[in-house]
Amino acid sequence: MTDKLTVSVLGTGIMGAAMARNLARAGHTVRAWNRTRAKAEPLTADGAHVTDTPAEAVRGADVVLTILYDGPAALEVMREAASALRPGVAWVQSTTAGIEAVPELAAFAEEHGLLFYDAPVLGTRQPAEAGQLTVLAAGPAEGRATVEPVFDAVGARTLWTGEDGAAATATRLKLVANSWVLAATAATGEVLALSKALDVDPQNFFDLIAGGPLDMGYLKAKAGLILDGRLSPASFAVTTAAKDARLIVEAGRENGVRLDVAEASAERLERAAAQGHGAEDMAAAYFASFEEKPAG
Numbered sequence: 001m002t003d004k005l006t007v008s009v010l011g012t013g014i015m016g017a018a019m020a021r022n023l024a025r026a027g028h029t030v031r032a033w034n035r036t037r038a039k040a041e042p043l044t045a046d047g048a049h050v051t052d053t054p055a056e057a058v059r060g061a062d063v064v065l066t067i068l069y070d071g072p073a074a075l076e077v078m079r080e081a082a083s084a085l086r087p088g089v090a091w092v093q094s095t096t097a098g099i100e101a102v103p104e105l106a107a108f109a110e111e112h113g114l115l116f117y118d119a120p121v122l123g124t125r126q127p128a129e130a131g132q133l134t135v136l137a138a139g140p141a142e143g144r145a146t147v148e149p150v151f152d153a154v155g156a157r158t159l160w161t162g163e164d165g166a167a168a169t170a171t172r173l174k175l176v177a178n179s180w181v182l183a184a185t186a187a188t189g190e191v192l193a194l195s196k197a198l199d200v201d202p203q204n205f206f207d208l209i210a211g212g213p214l215d216m217g218y219l220k221a222k223a224g225l226i227l228d229g230r231l232s233p234a235s236f237a238v239t240t241a242a243k244d245a246r247l248i249v250e251a252g253r254e255n256g257v258r259l260d261v262a263e264a265s266a267e268r269l270e271r272a273a274a275q276g277h278g279a280e281d282m283a284a285a286y287f288a289s290f291e292e293k294p295a296g
Contacts, residue, residue, distance in 0.1 A: 008061040018128035026153035033057035054081035071101025087113030098247040106166035115143035118165040120174040124235035193289035231280040241282035242269035
């Protein structure tokens with residue numbers, strides 16, 4: 001399908017706003033909605049039409065893209081939009097919703113005659129803004145020609161995991177990937193906290209592992225945010241990361257696996273949020289290592 005599409009973007013937070021901009025830049029007609037309209041208004045400068053309600057946003061859309069906080073939020077918003085949904089419309093569900101929520105979302109899609117795509121994305125603010133996300137997708141082959149231009153506009157590549165969105169194969173892979181991201185983030189914070197406690201220059205640690213199998217670009221990127229005090233604006237906020245960590249723990253528990261690191265990561269993130277770091281980058285979980293904000 002080469003024609004330009006009308007795409008409804010429901011949810012214009014860090015990721016949704018960037019995805020809406022890239023869709024507009026690719027020449028698609030974008031109708032955007034956010035619960036707090038002021039957060040969506042800047043998209044008008046990129047050519048998007050900001051609406052007051054989800055129903056207004058989805059009216060006449062070829063593709064509906066949801067990227068909201070969690071599964072219940074996505075279902076609530078789609079219920080608000082239900083009166084304006086056309087049978088046959090493709091629903092690209094990019095919220096990290098968790099394994100338990102996806103079948104319920106797919107059931108809503110079936111009830112309303114929508115083509116359901118379980119399509120979470122891997123990446124944070126910078127790759128989202130650059131249109132370099134990785135799209136993890138599962139859904140029917142019959143509608144892929146419609147949704148692939150959307151994926152191409154927001155991502156650098158698409159990894160298909162199956163043809164049944166209700167099976168949540170894409171979401172399962174996303175949770176596995178996020179478990180690694182969260183573990184690496186927690187380890188980065190603890191390395192810096194321990195370095196501070198033991199009066200070790202973190203640069204000596206980076207020099208020690210440089211070029212070896214323990215070296216890691218992600219470690220240096222997240223450590224840099226902490227050391228330079230560049231935790232805002234967030235690439236991926238503490239509160240959202242905590243939500244994802246809980247989804248990972250729950251997925252493991254429901255499938256007979258105990259995930260101690262993910263559980264600890266969730267607790268660290270929640271503690272950092274309680275300290276006032278909830279809107280900062282998830283690297284701010286570093287502060288959970290201290291009872292009080294460290295000096296210097």
